[in-house]
Amino acid sequence: MFQLSEYISDLGIHIYVIGVVLLTIIFLYREIYNTSITFLGAVGLLVFPGIITTNDVLSSFADEQVAIIIMLLVIGQFLKRSPVIENIFQNLFLKTKGYFKFTFKMTAYVSLFSGFMNNTPLVALLLPYVVDWGKKNNISPSKLLIPLSFAAIMGGGLTLIxxxxxxxxxxxxxxxxxxxxxxxxxxxFQIGAPLVLIGIVYILIFGKKILPDNTGMISNFHKNKREYLVDLLVTEKSPLVGKTIGESNLRSLKGLYLVEIVRPDKVRTAPGPKEIMRAGDYIIFAGETDNIADIVNLDLGLEMPNDLEKLQRKKEVVEVIVPYNSSLSRKKIKDTDFRAKFDAAIIAVRRDGEKLYGKIGEMTLQKGDMMLCVAGHDFYKRIAQAKEVTLISNVRQLQDIDGKKSTSLIISTVIAILLPALGLLSLFQSLLLLFVFLLLTRVVLFGEVKRAININLIAIMGGALSIGVAMDKSGAAKFIATEGLTILEPLGIMGILAGVYLITNLLAAYMTNIAAVSIILPVALSFAELKGYDYKPFLFCVAFAGSKTFLTPIGYQTNLMVYGPGGYKFKDYFKFGFPLTALFMVSTLIILKLIYF
Structure with a gap:
């Protein structure tokens, strides 16, 4: 087997490993490939020259903590579908009046729940309710959604899970x-709890002042329907009568996208090319609606209907977002088979707070994109367990776990969290027993568990841990600690911790928090060992710096989830998140000093 160490010096190996890490960071920042592919590629570059072995890689993917994260995520997906959880949040939020009272309750409860429930499904569950509350109380979603995401991030620091x-x-x-x-x-907890309190106070004081006042896509749709949809009536004399959509070329019109056919007896959302046109059909188009005059003048027997407003009111319009690691990312809309999968037609896409223009089918989706859709009859059923998109608006969710099973799920989950907290079982053992119980009692089915597992996330975690192993085994972590962090020694231990926090937080803001922690923590631990320091302040410094990412929408999944629904721009995160990041950094260092030095 080829071993790089047989041909180059230790310094050369250190440089090679650091080069792979830097290359990984560049690929992640520029999003050249999917995140999981980037990590797997980095693992390949480390395995091939013998820096790490096959067993090292397999051990990383089979790591107990990776299994725990996957189990927690799956449980979170099931809790999201529970009517009991839904009722809890309805009672907590929807009856609350006033921005400050609502924001306080939202941030406090979300932070608390986030300490025990994975924050990604938690934010996905709450998004529609928060948006709905904002609409009913004339508060822009942009004043509420970054606080929702930040509260989930803050609460994640309360517990190990x-x-x-x-x-x-x-x-x-x-x-x-x-x-x-x-x-x-x-x-x-002793570090996370004070940070949560500081964060909530910051959000309450500055949230309404600093955050933008944006209009949601649905609100804008109802105010300016003509910018999104055009309705045409097929007259009795139209040459299209009796022809299929494919034969009439209605799906290849310049800048327009056929969304729906409305008939007195039924509505055909996302009609296929074999659908036969009838006299009296209302044809709904989306896209560059300014081109509609050209179509009316084509002698196709199409005209603007008189009962337009009545027709518009029949439509159920919803907002969905392309989440992190969605399979739709980087695909053209026409290649996603969106209509057939979800029984819905996309009528507009928004990115970076702005509506995209052009032919909808030719638009290439990106993570964080917000889509306005006309929903068909089966839409809610199909989207309930979808990973490709997350429903944002229209609080009509399919809660398909019945009341009895839901109660069983919640009680058993609470017990599974309490057992390791009391030292009776390890967290892995407790969660494994929970899954066995849920499957044996058929509260959940094995097929549902399989569908809820995120393969991309497993690849990212296994790859990130493999890089951490390579940093340690090759000596690259100790090399960086000796040559790099030693430069900060004149600043004292607090200066060193400040440098570690800053580097970790910046890396997490522009790549992923898992990658940042996997790269920096081995270096920090090596430095602590080298200089005889207690490892714990370094561990907590890196962990909190890696998870408290408020500067960008791409550093944390929940930030990206609220990016489109809030109509935010990239700079909005920095404007509101930078002071909070600085506040958290200073507060974390002060708490660490009080506890350990």
């Missing part, structure tokens, strides 16, 4: 120092 970053950090420290260094359920 609050965020995947904490679990990955725990995995690394156990791997490098030993099982005795493993963290307990509430090891993070």
């Amino acid at each position: 609050g965020t995947s970053t904490n679990l990955i950090a725990n995995s690394i420290v156990v791997g490098e120092i030993g099982p005795s260094a493993g963290l307990t359920m509430f090891s993070f």
